[in-house]
Amino acid sequence: FGTKVADPYRWLENDQATDTKAWVQAENKVTQDYLGKIPYREAIRNRLTKLWNYEKYSAPTKEGKYTYFSKNTGLQSQYVLYRQLGTGAPEVFLDPNTFSKDGTTSLAGINFTQDGSLAAYQISEGGSDWRKVIVLKTSDKAIVGDTLKDVKFSGLAWKGNQGVYYSSYDKPKAGSQLAGKTQIHKLYYHQLGTPQSADKLIFGGEQDPNRYIGASVTEDERFLIISAANTTTGNKLYLQDLRKPGSPIVNIVPDEKSINQVVDNVGSKLYLQTNYNAPNYRLVTVDAAAPQQANWKDLIPETKNVLDVSTVGGHIFATYLKDATSLVEEYDLGGKKLRTIALPGVGTAGGFSGKRMDKETYYTFTSYIYPPTIFKYNLATGTSSVYKKAGVQFDPSKYESKQVFYNSKDGTRIPMLLTYKKGLVMNGKNPTLLYAYGGFNASITPGFSTSNIILLENGGIYAVPNLRGGGEYGESWHNAGIKLKKQNVFDDFIAAAEYLKTNK
Structure with missing residues (x-):
């Protein structure tokens, strides 16, 4: 401390300055001049084009009566969101490749109501973190209400079919959107059919400054869960009982010394994943009537391996990192271990999530020599079957x-x-x-x-x-x-x- 450190490139912080633009152009010229002299560059390009030209899928999700999944036919710039009714033919639901003429507008997330009748999706224009949110009816894709603007670093959480929670900052002045400071996050509630200017501030702002605020609503739509933080590790946690109009926002975790997340609930019983007093994480339960840390009880205790928890169909899936590779164990909601999932090999498994009434779930397995493969998992029998296999040309x-x-x-x-x-x-x-x-x-x-x-x-x-x-x-x-x-x-x-x- 107290040591002077030269910073001769401070002027590059001004992304709108003429000399900054000139510097970027000069750097690009140096790079392109070098790359242009590589004799085998075109051969690499042709080989990569051939390798990338295969169909790619995401794992499916069930929303209402439809099954949704993303697909890329091979060389599309962006994945297309499809939906399928039963065993019928899939149809395009949203195609981000058509959002703008130059193809620079992307689909940045989508959230459905519990009954699947409404969807709120975010779009990013030109790669910007400032998003727009569009709500539509899934039956005919008719837009509902006005488009929400200037939404940044936000998820979307539905409150029934009436409205959505979202987060954002006060937008910087015109011309400084990229370099302008955005540090006080705010959580809003938007009621469908009302203007965005009427949206209600739920949490955060000048009186309670936080850099990052996120919200979710439990599947039974009983609790609003709020996470607040000022760094990328550690968060405070709050809840509000949505079944009781005017109920207060109750603090669960008072500081940012640990990472905490509500992963599920059964009535007033909350399931939380946390590294509070457990650097490798544990799963705890607590009653929402007294949710503070002193009342937490271990359901899946901490082990020597790092834990990540997901739930589906009334089952808990504990995905452990064992020397940076996946080990997955399945439990019931009482914490009884049911089985260890048999994976195809040593690698990374992700998924094992869904809704409470689901009878099956999906997960993707991959490794450095195992192209991403989607498996369907039967919750009753504990068996996996290949759902979609990657078509890449690789043995x-x-x-x-x-x-x-x-x-x-x-x-x-x-x-x-x-x-x-x-x-x-x-x-x-x-x-x-x-x-x-x-x-x-x-x-x-x-x-x-x-x-x-x-x-x-x-x-x-x-x-x-x-x-x-x-x-x-x-x-x-x-x-x-x-x-x-x-x-x-x-x-x-x-x-x-x-x-x-x-x-x-």
């Missing part, structure tokens, strides 16, 4: 991915996954792409990348270490790579490169 049997461990500068054991073609001679001459992150509590788990196929099929190695600062081993792992310990992140990355050099 997993020709490649392998193995996990190794190495010691960082201070002796900390770091995991790293190495992916390459089977039979590859490790002689120190293979092109190697070393990729890592190590920040914001983000976990880098195995995931297939079409872009990496060219590297692998030409004898390259893809190496991914899990650095401190991420969330692979919980909050202690995250804290070991932030603030005054940030150097650990770079030491971990350097040690990964040194390991690769030593172990040819």
